[in-house]
Amino acid sequence: MSPPPRSHLRRMLAYLRPHRALLGIAIGCMGLYAVFHALSILLMKPILDNIFFTTAGPLTFTIPYVNWSFGFPDRMKFLAFVSAAIVLTYFTKSISSFGQEYLMTWVGMRILQRLRNQLFEKYTRMPLEFLEGERAGKLLSVSLNDVGLVYSSTVRLVTDVILQPFVILFLVLLALTLVxxxxSVASFVVLPFIAGLITYFGRKMKRATTGAQVKIEDLTQVLSEKVAGMKIVRIFGQEETERAKFERESEGYFHWSMKQAKISSLSGPLMVFLGGLGVSVAVYYGGYLVVTQAITTGSFGAFVTAVISIYRPIKSLTNLNNSYQQGAAAAERIFAFLDVPDAPDPDVGQPARFEREMSFHQVQFTYNGTEAPVLKNVDLSIRKGEHVAFVGVSGIGKTTLLMLIPRLLEPTGGEIRLDGVPLPEISPRTLRRLMAAVVQEVVLFNDTVGANIQYGRPGAGMAEVEAAARAADAHEFIQALPQKYETVIGDRGSKLSGGQRQRIAIARAFLKNAPILILDEATSNLDSESEREVQNAVERLASGRTTLVVAHRLSTIRRCDRIYVLRDGRILDAGAHEELMSRCEAYRTTVSLQSL
Ligand SMILES: Nc1ncnc2c1ncn2[C@@H]1O[C@H](COP(=O)(O)OP(=O)(O)O)[C@@H](O)[C@H]1O
Ligand SMILES: [Mg+2]
Structure with a gap:
């Protein structure tokens, strides 16, 4: 992984800015925690010196650096003081630890929420073409996993960068006053080696983890593909090849897993051993100082504890780079989405009007990231109230052409005009108000039937919804549903049949009551019986509206005022059914091929 650009770090930090005040309090808590952590270790000194060993020194407790001293007349009073101090110290440690963690989580969660909302907003604004070009899995993974990663790494990063140095600083300061x-220097001399080792192991571990992850992805791929395609595997007699392939991947996974195991089972003990070296130096030399009465037993005990407690913050600090790398990589993927330029603002432009005609002038269209244009130069003109059809083989660009009209896609050349006004001058929102669409893949949301119809015109009353459903021949079957219009239709309308879904989509379009109707293979997915049920509703919907239709049924098409034959990115011919049958070879072929 190449190091993420520094600008991402700055951009991530910018998300922290609005929370400066809370961060300040959290940092205060961290400082407090570090101080009281050191104090709690310092309390070992009087316990050892004055409670367990009576010989040592006067009955005082002094906080170094600030030189606050407390003196006591007898050991019982001193004991009471030390016990109370322990309670106070641990109480403060706990409170500040709670405050720090709670506030950091709060800030992190707010950032997570903001990123997620920004991403969703971006999905509502980015060019559709881009959105559809992405795998759905990637969008989900960015919105869920990557945002989560940024959250955890932000929280961990900020906490570790600030808290751990505090903790180390106060422990070192404490150690310096004790011996x-x-x-101190001799005992801490192993620390850089430990840090170096942690980094070294961390890097190796990351490589092994990535290797194992890749292998598990390969295994999953082979599993899902080959098990699903087992019929083909056997017919073609490839069982042995596939088995060998699978076993090879399997062996690869074993290899990387054992690498991981070697690193993790080696690094722990090695670190403990190195730490032991540090402690042994402390014990040997410290013990010598105790024996020669240069320091007290209490100083010695507190010092060794401080040496041991410094290990954990060092470890957190050395892991910092890992969480930074992880978070930065996730941030990079998130920012890549957030930086996609918006599609034209739906509210910019003059209000749409459609009284006379819609026309295409040398319209071209090429999908982003592809070479060949789907539409090369399309010229056509549709007068208000006309019904026109588009025919051509699958993949020729019929859907693409229709999507240009509500500006869900923008032409890459040429111009579409509505009453002579170029579409880019018209506000997309008002333009789309003029149109309703019924397409092959009906989109229903996991809501009630009523709400799904109402999507056509939010705010429409129940009576209007019902009227639309009647017009779409949907009222009857809706009445038969368990909760009628209040029935929740399940994920993507999975509880309904294809024909029922289609009639809900038609009811939605009826409710919208727009002058332009786009029908893109509205009945293509249906069996012939459902198709007949839907057909009447479609015809009722189309009557009195300017209609652009892509259909496979000859009966639908031949009734149109004009049929456009699409081929090779152009309008090859246009005319009524009979005209085209007599003069257009391509049309005749399409008709016979598709058995229109
Ligand atoms: N989002 C997309 N990105 C790239 N190419 C696309 C995209 N959508 C459709 N295409 C391609 O554009 C061509 C026209 O597709 P489409 O308009 O759906 O054809 P039709 O509706 O006539 O079957 C096809 O070759 C298709 O593969
Ligand atoms: Mg299509």
Missing amino acids: PPVL
Whole structure:
């Protein structure tokens, strides 16, 4: 993985800015925690010196650096003081730890929420073409996993960057007051080695983890593809090849897993051993100082504890780069989405009017990231109230052409005009108000039947919804549903049949009551019986509206005022059914091929 650009770090930090005040309090909590952590270790000194070993020194407790001293007349009072101090110290540690963690989570969650909302907003604004070009899995993974990763790495990063140095600083400061500096230095001398080792192992571990992850993805791929295609595997006699392939991937996974195991089972003990070296230096030299009475037993005990407690923050700090890399990579994927330029603002432009005609002038269209244009130069003109059809083989560009009209796609050349006004000058929102569409893949949301119809005109009353459903021949079957219009139709309308879904979509279009109707293979997915049920509703919907239709049924097409034959990115011919049958070879072929 190449290092993410620094600008991403700055951009991630910008998300923290609105929460400066809370971050300030959280940092305060971290400082408090570090101080009281060191104090709690310092309390070992009087316990050892004055409670367990009576010989040592006067009955005082001094906080170094600030030199606050407390003196006591007898050991019982001192004991009471130390116990109370322990309670106070741990209480403060707990409170500040809670405050720090709660506030950091709050800030992190707010950032997560903001990123997720921004992403969803972007999905509502980015060019549709881009959105459809992405795999749905990727969109989900960015919105869920990557945002989560940014959350955890932000919280961990900020916490570790600030808290751990605090903790280390106060532990070192404490150590320096307990024993001669030379001993502190000697005991801490192993720390850089430990840090180096952690980094080294971390890097190796990352490589092994990535390797294992890739292998598990390969295995999943082989499994899902080959098990599903087992029929083909056997017919073609490829069982042995596939088995060998699978076993090879399997072996690869074993290899990387064992690498991981070797690293993780080696790094722990090695680290403990190195830490042990540090402690042994502390014990040997510190013990010598105790024996020669240069320091007290209490100083020695507190010092060794401080040496041992410094190990954890060091480890967190060395892992910092890992969480940074993870978060930055996720941020990069998120920002890549957020930086997609918006589609034209739906509210910019003059209000749409459609009184006379819609026309295409040398319209071209090429999908983003592809070479060949789907539409090369399309010229056509449709007068208000006309019914026109588009025919041509699958993949020729009929759907693409229709999507240009509500500006769900923008032409890459030429111009579409409505009453002579170029579409880019018209506000997309008002333009889309003029249109309703019924397409092959009906989109229904997991809501009630009523709400799904109402999507055509939010705010429409129940009576209007019902009238639309009647017009679409949907009222009857809706009445037969368990909760009628209040029935929740399940994910994508899965509880309804294809014909029922289609009639709900038609009711939605009826409710919208728009002057232009786009029908893109509205009945193509249906069996012939459902198709007949839907056909009447479609015809009723189309009557009195300017209608652009792509259909496979000859009866639908031949009734149209004009039929456009699409071929090779152009309008090859246009005319009524009979005209085309007599003069257009391509049309005759299409008719016979598609058995229109
Ligand atoms: N989002 C997309 N990105 C790239 N190419 C696309 C996209 N959508 C459709 N295409 C391609 O554009 C061509 C026309 O598709 P389409 O308009 O759906 O054809 P039709 O509706 O006539 O069957 C096809 O070759 C299709 O593969
Ligand atoms: Mg199509």
